[in-house]
Amino acid sequence: MAQRILLVDDEPGVLEGLRRTLATRYTVEAVLSGAEGLKKLELSRGGSNPFAVVVSDMVMPGMDGVEFLAQAAEIAPDAVLMVISGKVDMRSTIAAVNTGRLFRFIAKPCSPRDLHAAIDAALVQYQRSKAEGDLLEKTLTGAVKVLAQALAMASPETGSRTTTITELVAGAARLLGQSHSWELRMAARLSQLGLVSIPSDVLQRVEGGIEGSAGEKTMYRSHPLVARDLLADIPKLERVAAWVGGQTVDATAPPPKADPDPDPRTELQRQIFTVATEFLAAKDIGEWPPECAARLLVGGRYRPEVVQAVLKTAQERDAVPDAISVTINQLKVGARFVRDVKATTGAILVRKGDRVTEAIRVRLQNFKTYVGVVEPLRVTPPNETF
Structure with a gap:
């Protein structure tokens, strides 16, 4: 699949010239403003073929290259970012390097040969970075999978709860188009990690609905925070740690304070995970999935489509x-x-x-x-x- 290049320049003639020069060798999309560029990046986010390279002018009305590249780096962290400009301003160039992870600065006018060479170098950098990221993700995913299996072998109760969460999350993620999220998989498999701090007899009593002491209940309710603290210092798992720490463990207690993610896509994933933990907590007190779903739909804390997706998965799972x-x-x-x-x-x-x-x-x-x-x-x- 051809790697995609995004060009951003407010001068139509210059933009068309760049597009023609690059279109003979690459898949190119061109826009006339930073705002349009951000929309393009958002639309491609999470897709099968995101933009590999982003090339932006520096001096543009409304949103200059510094601001555009800073936001582009947040939306498309894997993309390689470059500036092509005929007006060299040292202060703005330094700002672009510092805030936008700038790979290269190309001065206008630029020969087709030099432009092609710069794009080729950027694509090599993209492939190298992507390969390293994929390797890290696969290694981390494999390690977490082994850890989850080890926990299940050591504690059947923990393994059972991990399986429930993992399958509820997986089913809802498929229904809502979020199966690509490795963070969701990680959160599901690590959600019960904190239970290793609880004696097995206490865990069996709590899960069996047997009235325990106040200390036992407090111990059980704190297991998400134990897991969060264990995960918090692991690189790339910061968001996973936050989701795990905010999960619901007691359906009879007041709901935990929501901490929504400002990014709509990761907020959707957070809700999928949290609603799945709500269903597990409801199971502990004998609440049927439809009753749990009806309760969660009150108050607007969760998106209805998320609750319905988890409910559908729970019902299919129970239909043996x-x-x-x-x-x-x-x-x-x-x-x-x-x-x-x-x-x-x-x-x-x-x-x-x-x-x-x-x-x-x-x-x-x-x-x-x-x-x-x-x-x-x-x-x-x-x-x-x-």
């Missing part, structure tokens, strides 16, 4: 198709347990609703060999996960 009986050796990754898996000692090894992972299969095999597991197991067929 024909289950089958299998042995541990027959388990397939992606299948869902429709009843708790227990050791012959009575200990719960995997909670109802959890999906089979490779780690869970290994754990059950080990328990079967050295302790004993009650078989057959009841599962549904494998299904795509988030």
Whole structure:
């Protein structure tokens, strides 16, 4: 797929000349103002083919190049930004470098050869930066996935809750066109991280609706803040940490104070995650998904389409198709347990609703060999996960 170049210049003749020069080798879009340029960047944001390079004039009416590039850097953090200008002002150039991550300054007039060379260099920089970012994202995602599986093996209760949140978030994200968000996946998988600080017997009592002490309730309600503090210092997870720290854990308590994101897209993702945690908290007190949805729609705290998307996912998740009986050796990754898996000692090894992972299969095999597991197991067929 050809990389896209965005040109911004307030002089129509100059803009058309630049467009013609570059259109022979690149996919080019040209606009006459910074405001139009920002709209173009917003429209391409999160898409499959965003702008790779942005080339802007410096002196423009209304919004100059400094202001445009500063905002462009926020909207399109991966794009490589350049200035092409015939009026060199040192102060404004320094400001553009400092606020807009300027890659190169090109003086007008510029020969086609030099312009092509500058764009080629910018595209190399874009590909290098994108490859490094993709590698970091995949590494981080893989590490978090392993951590979530390790937590599930250590605590079936934690694993069950993580699975519920992950699938509610995944279903709603697909319905609302947000499946591309790696931050949503991270938040879902890390949402129950703080539960490692709570003794298993306390967690079982709280989740089972058994009246515990005031100290136990306080301990349980603080687990999002424990997770937030653990995640806060990890690069690229600042927003994930904030979402996890603001999740709902008690449907009977006053709702947490909303901290909306000024960016409409990330605010939509934050709401998907938070509403999913509301549904999990409602499950703890025996509130049915439709009742939870009706409660959340009152007061306008959440967008109706988000509540409806999570509700639809919850109802589809609860609509268990024909289950089958299998042995541990027959388990397939992606299948869902429709009843708790227990050791012959009575200990719960995997909670109802959890999906089979490779780690869970290994754990059950080990328990079967050295302790004993009650078989057959009841599962549904494998299904795509988030």
